[in-house]
Amino acid sequence: MTRPTALLWLRRDLRRADHPALAAAAAHGAVVPVFVLDPDFFDDAGPVRRGWLAANLRALADAYDGRLCLRAGRAVDVIPALAVEVGATEVHVSTETEPAGAARDAAVRTALEAAGVHWVETGSPYAVTPGRVVNRTGDGYRVFTPFLRAWRDHGWRGPAVEPDGVRFAAAAGDDHAWDTVDAALAACPIALPPAGEDAARERWARFLESGLRDYDEHRDRPDLAGTSQLSPDLKFGVLHPRTLLADLHGHTGLGAERYLAELAWREFYADVLHRFPDSLVADLHPLGLDYDEPDAGFTAWQRGRTGFPVVDAGMRQLLATGWMHNRVRMITASFLTKDLHVWWPHGARHFLDHLIDGDLASNAHGWQWTAGTGTDAAPYFRVFNPISQGEKFDPAGNYVRRWVPELAHLAGASAHRPWDAPDGYAHGYPQRIVDHATERVEALERYRRARG
DNA sequence: TTTTGAGTTGTTCGA
DNA sequence: GTCGAACAACTCAAA
Numbered sequence: 001m002t003r004p005t006a007l008l009w010l011r012r013d014l015r016r017a018d019h020p021a022l023a024a025a026a027a028h029g030a031v032v033p034v035f036v037l038d039p040d041f042f043d044d045a046g047p048v049r050r051g052w053l054a055a056n057l058r059a060l061a062d063a064y065d066g067r068l069c070l071r072a073g074r075a076v077d078v079i080p081a082l083a084v085e086v087g088a089t090e091v092h093v094s095t096e097t098e099p100a101g102a103a104r105d106a107a108v109r110t111a112l113e114a115a116g117v118h119w120v121e122t123g124s125p126y127a128v129t130p131g132r133v134v135n136r137t138g139d140g141y142r143v144f145t146p147f148l149r150a151w152r153d154h155g156w157r158g159p160a161v162e163p164d165g166v167r168f169a170a171a172a173g174d175d176h177a178w179d180t181v182d183a184a185l186a187a188c189p190i191a192l193p194p195a196g197e198d199a200a201r202e203r204w205a206r207f208l209e210s211g212l213r214d215y216d217e218h219r220d221r222p223d224l225a226g227t228s229q230l231s232p233d234l235k236f237g238v239l240h241p242r243t244l245l246a247d248l249h250g251h252t253g254l255g256a257e258r259y260l261a262e263l264a265w266r267e268f269y270a271d272v273l274h275r276f277p278d279s280l281v282a283d284l285h286p287l288g289l290d291y292d293e294p295d296a297g298f299t300a301w302q303r304g305r306t307g308f309p310v311v312d313a314g315m316r317q318l319l320a321t322g323w324m325h326n327r328v329r330m331i332t333a334s335f336l337t338k339d340l341h342v343w344w345p346h347g348a349r350h351f352l353d354h355l356i357d358g359d360l361a362s363n364a365h366g367w368q369w370t371a372g373t374g375t376d377a378a379p380y381f382r383v384f385n386p387i388s389q390g391e392k393f394d395p396a397g398n399y400v401r402r403w404v405p406e407l408a409h410l411a412g413a414s415a416h417r418p419w420d421a422p423d424g425y426a427h428g429y430p431q432r433i434v435d436h437a438t439e440r441v442e443a444l445e446r447y448r449r450a451r452g
Numbered sequence: 453t454t455t456t457g458a459g460t461t462g463t464t465c466g467a
Numbered sequence: 468g469t470c471g472a473a474c475a476a477c478t479c480a481a482a
Contacts, residue, residue, distance in 0.1 A: 135480075143459065143479055220461080261460085285478085330461065369461085381474050382462050389462090440463085444474090451476075456482080465473085 004029035013237035018159040020123035025092035030169040048322035051188025059196025067168040072177040095124040099277035127156040130274035200233040215255035222325035223399040231357035273361040283373035291343040307432035310390030313403035322356035333370040334384035344371040380447040
């Protein structure tokens with residue numbers, strides 16, 4: 001008697017450990033793990049994230065004992081065809097809550113059910129699946145602090161344990177799809193960090209050992225290695241936040257509390273996006289602000305040539321490494337929205353094109369927060385000063401000198417003020433493209449006008 | 453339903 | 468140099 005077969009369709013859960021959908025599929029029968037290189041998603045990722053995905057797919061194939069089936073094409077075509085091909089009676093996934101992914105899944109599910117194949121969702125990329133944290137009247141939250149309380153009260157399961165004796169069944173892969181993966185890896189413009197679960201767990205272990213204690217203090221310092229660097233792993237589910245939360249248990253102190261809160265921010269923004277799918281591309285709270293069209297200033301911002309050292313350092317770090325420190329994401333976002341008066345989605349798109357961690361919800365809502373259109377009913381007057389922010393969070397100028405070689409000759413904090421140094425522009429650093437004080441007043445004026 | 457209190461991340465100015 | 472106040476009004480959460 002042949003055992004039933006289940007497809008395990010992997011998406012943002014590129015791991016073997018702590019995988020509830022894998023456990024559910026294995027409970028059904030033999031498991032065919034599959035990843036689909038879907039142009040609707042793959043082509044949109046940008047070369048850095050495509051390269052990172054490719055590296056993790058290679059690692060994933062090893063983690064699944066070489067049985068990972070890779071196919072190219074639109075999921076709505078590939079998954080039902082593969083299910084029929086291998087005689088699968090169930091397709092198992094982790095729930096996808098991002099708008100495009102959820103729409104894709106609905107279409108795939110419909111096609112599968114028409115073919116008599118069951119669709120089974122187990123788990124999600126979050127400790128608490130978006131939509132589950134609600135108040136007494138069943139509504140979601142739009143303010144972080146109450147969400148955090150309710151999210152903690154809701155709680156989450158412990159890590160999933162893989163059952164003994166999982167049997168993987170082979171399905172013919174698509175060599176051409178693997179060629180695409182290798183091409184993506186070759187075309188990746190940055191040096192990727194080590195990919196795969198083992199490397200990710202090593203990063204996490206290192207952070208727990210030496211970073212967590214001072215996390216609260218160091219997390220805002222782009223000149224220090226004070227963050228966990230796990231956002232790329234969380235992006236594709238190489239690690240699950242549930243794993244991290246379980247490991248955090250027993251750690252006390254401000255660092256652990258803060259790290260937990262940062263994980264909660266990721267869950268909060270996923271929850272908000274789930275309830276307001278349009279918030280990826282539209283103001284959550286439309287203010288009716290006047291915006292300027294992206295022009296030469298926008299291009300200078302993208303290239304890190306605004307003449308404001310910490311802004312340029314951040315934008316160049318992004319281009320060079322596919323990552324930017326969170327504090328600097330806020331500073332550069334504030335500069336684009338408040339100093340250049342450009343609508344946040346233009347900046348969000350640029351970030352998504354280059355970030356290795358490019359998380360849709362966190363990116364869009366981080367930008368909305370800065371722009372004043374997001375979940376926080378933020379005071380309109382919260383305009384970052386790019387100079388004082390640089391001096392405050394990069395006090396010795398090390399971050400600026402690292403990413404802006406034209407300023408490498410300036411000592412200490414003077415790197416933040418080349419206009420005050422006699423030789424500040426000796427190596428071709430551009431002059432400031434705007435006057436911050438003027439643009440701050442202009443931004444406040446636009447907010448005032450919008451309020452009416 | 454009404455009311456009350458609170459809201460990640462800031463800057464400037466003047467004492 | 469340090470410190471507190473001012474910068475508005477609104478939305479959201481919860482009693």
